[in-house]
Amino acid sequence: MKYFDSHIHMLARTTDDYENMAAAGIIGVVEPAFWLGQPRTQAGSFIDYFNSLIGWETFRASQFGIRHYCAIGINPKEVNNVAMAEEVMKFLPRYCAKDNVVAVGEIGYDDITEAEDRFFAEQLQLAKELNLPALVHTPHRDKKTGTERTLALVKEVGINPELVLIDHLNEITLPLVLDSGCWRGHSVYPDSKMSETRMVALLKQYGLEKMVVNSAADWGKSDPLKVPKTGQAMLDAGYTEKEVEQVLFINPIEYYAQSGRISVEEVLKPIAIDQQKLWEENSVLRGQTPVVQ
Amino acid sequence: MINEAYERLNTGLKYLLNNEQNKWLESALDQINNSDDLINDLLILSAATRRKLGADLLEPDVNPLQLTSDLFSRHWTVADAGRVLLILRSVLTDVSQSQAIIQTYFQQGDESEVAAITRILILFANGETLKPYALEVGRTNSKPLFAALAQYNPYPAKYYSDHEFNQLVLKALFLGIGIDPVMGLLQRANPELSQMCEDYIKERVAANRTIPSDIWLALEPCASAEGEELMIRHLSNDNPQDRYYVVKALLQKDPVTPKRRQLLNDHLQVEEDPIVLALFA
Numbered sequence: 275m276k277y278f279d280s281h282i283h284m285l286a287r288t289t290d291d292y293e294n295m296a297a298a299g300i301i302g303v304v305e306p307a308f309w310l311g312q313p314r315t316q317a318g319s320f321i322d323y324f325n326s327l328i329g330w331e332t333f334r335a336s337q338f339g340i341r342h343y344c345a346i347g348i349n350p351k352e353v354n355n356v357a358m359a360e361e362v363m364k365f366l367p368r369y370c371a372k373d374n375v376v377a378v379g380e381i382g383y384d385d386i387t388e389a390e391d392r393f394f395a396e397q398l399q400l401a402k403e404l405n406l407p408a409l410v411h412t413p414h415r416d417k418k419t420g421t422e423r424t425l426a427l428v429k430e431v432g433i434n435p436e437l438v439l440i441d442h443l444n445e446i447t448l449p450l451v452l453d454s455g456c457w458r459g460h461s462v463y464p465d466s467k468m469s470e471t472r473m474v475a476l477l478k479q480y481g482l483e484k485m486v487v488n489s490a491a492d493w494g495k496s497d498p499l500k501v502p503k504t505g506q507a508m509l510d511a512g513y514t515e516k517e518v519e520q521v522l523f524i525n526p527i528e529y530y531a532q533s534g535r536i537s538v539e540e541v542l543k544p545i546a547i548d549q550q551k552l553w554e555e556n557s558v559l560r561g562q563t564p565v566v567q
Numbered sequence: 568m569i570n571e572a573y574e575r576l577n578t579g580l581k582y583l584l585n586n587e588q589n590k591w592l593e594s595a596l597d598q599i600n601n602s603d604d605l606i607n608d609l610l611i612l613s614a615a616t617r618r619k620l621g622a623d624l625l626e627p628d629v630n631p632l633q634l635t636s637d638l639f640s641r642h643w644t645v646a647d648a649g650r651v652l653l654i655l656r657s658v659l660t661d662v663s664q665s666q667a668i669i670q671t672y673f674q675q676g677d678e679s680e681v682a683a684i685t686r687i688l689i690l691f692a693n694g695e696t697l698k699p700y701a702l703e704v705g706r707t708n709s710k711p712l713f714a715a716l717a718q719y720n721p722y723p724a725k726y727y728s729d730h731e732f733n734q735l736v737l738k739a740l741f742l743g744i745g746i747d748p749v750m751g752l753l754q755r756a757n758p759e760l761s762q763m764c765e766d767y768i769k770e771r772v773a774a775n776r777t778i779p780s781d782i783w784l785a786l787e788p789c790a791s792a793e794g795e796e797l798m799i800r801h802l803s804n805d806n807p808q809d810r811y812y813v814v815k816a817l818l819q820k821d822p823v824t825p826k827r828r829q830l831l832n833d834h835l836q837v838e839e840d841p842i843v844l845a846l847f848a
Binding site: 311313315351354355384385386387414415416417418419444445446468472 | 674702703705706708730731733734737738741763766767769770773774775
């Protein structure tokens with residue numbers, strides 16, 4: 275089975291994770307820019323972060339045979355530092371133009387403030403102008419209101435809803451998104467957002483169309499193998515391998531393929547691992563024998 | 568207000584500290600008073616405060632110091648109190664630097680230092696202009712820091728908009744921080760907050776997860792008929808803590824309506840838990 279994790283923060287994960295993911299069948303990932311668990315206090319920190327995502331992290335993934343793509347944006351939590359967010363917005367378009375950037379994201383609401391409204395709208399507008407997908411985070415709290423306001427803003431900005439994926443949905447918020455034309459994202463977490471069993475129940479109830487599942491694994495307690503684990507739960511519930519691949523491999527790539535910078539064919543093309551390679555004179559090895567395929 | 572709070576805390580704290588601690592604190596306050604590099608001295612002394620004074624709680628429920636009419640040193644540590652004294656002494660020494668003192672302290676303080684200054688935001692002049700600091704603290708996922716903002720802190724109730732206040736309460740529930748000590752909760756309650764609590768309960772139920780026992784305190788004041796019914800249903804829960812907060816919520820508005828009085832009287836006949844029963848006293 276082949277899997278694609280449509281939302282995972284690999285910068286916060288270890289090389290063991292990459293090895294385990296590859297062994298479990300994950301051959302591609304999208305890493306959206308997000309909060310690092312601590313506030314950044316200056317715009318320059320975002321330049322370094324974006325550079326790491328589009329360069330170093332893509333290199334690290336390739337060393338384990340995984341194709342790594344990014345979404346670039348300023349997250350809802352940090353746009354509340356308005357002066358800093360204004361600075362970041364100035365260089366955001368340059369990063370959105372990079373080859374392996376397949377979406378603007380993750381953007382959306384956290385506390386649903388005025389500043390969040392403003393920068394969410396500006397970034398949706400940017401996605402619309404660049405004809406890029408927009409990956410939208412729905413808030414942990416007041417999720418229903420956050421989702422309703424997201425859908426209203428998508429309409430107001432006038433971005434094609436097909437370009438929008440609304441993520442971290444649950445039993446209450448998924449039904450709100452069904453008729454919107456937007457893609458439907460779900461993050462399967464240990465002990466919180468969504469479990470494999472609950473995810474399978476949603477697939478049974480609402481079908482497979484435009485349904486996307488990810489691990490959203492980051493620096494917190496999370497599990498980068500939740501996509502293959504959901505695949506197993508789907509098989510156990512009677513889905514065929516083809517159906518599992520549709521949801522957990524084809525759907526997310528087709529969504530991001532609207533950027534014109536990723537395709538199912540490309541992701542399927544194996545990467546020849548060459549651990550002799552360096553990135554800015556740095557390697558993922560610590561004296562081990564390099565794997566070369 | 569700063570002067571009054573400073574004097575009360577300084578006097579009160581003397582009785583709680585031993586000789587050596589008092590000596591260090593006195594000399595630190597003197598150093599600030601005579602400083603020609605105020606912010607730098609404050610930050611260095613503040614960083615050492617926990618090592619010098621310790622982090623024991625100031626007898627939280629027995630005898631919290633009342634610093635102003637609405638600010639008590641509830642749930643403060645000795646280090647919090649020491650740091651608060653240093654901050655207030657700095658502002659009193661040179662009021663023209665107070666904005667810079669507050670800004671640098673928030674920016675360069677560690678988590679426990681940021682918690683200490685958060686607890687006393689209410690004391691500073693131009694309280695409204697300090698809201699960005701409070702909101703930034705509210706973005707943390709650290710429970711002790713968030714609790715310093717949400718619990719026993721009069722600042723949010725006084726300066727937050729309804730929306731900001733509601734988000735604070737909801738995040739406390741989300742993080743598992745008790746909302747009973749959120750100051751001004753009943754006065755600031757509004758229909759949107761009740762609705763947010765009802766939505767949150769629906770989400771938790773759909774995910775097969777537990778509901779925070781104390782959520783009724785925020786939901787009750789403007790509950791919809793559905794919310795009210797849900798709350799009353801929880802009066803028959805097995806967990807006494809669940810029943811405690813439902814009873815407390817039903818009693819929190821004065822006067823209690825006849826319908827609720829009847830409901831509570833009926834419940835009184837079957838309630839056996841002494842802590843819940845004490846609410847009826």
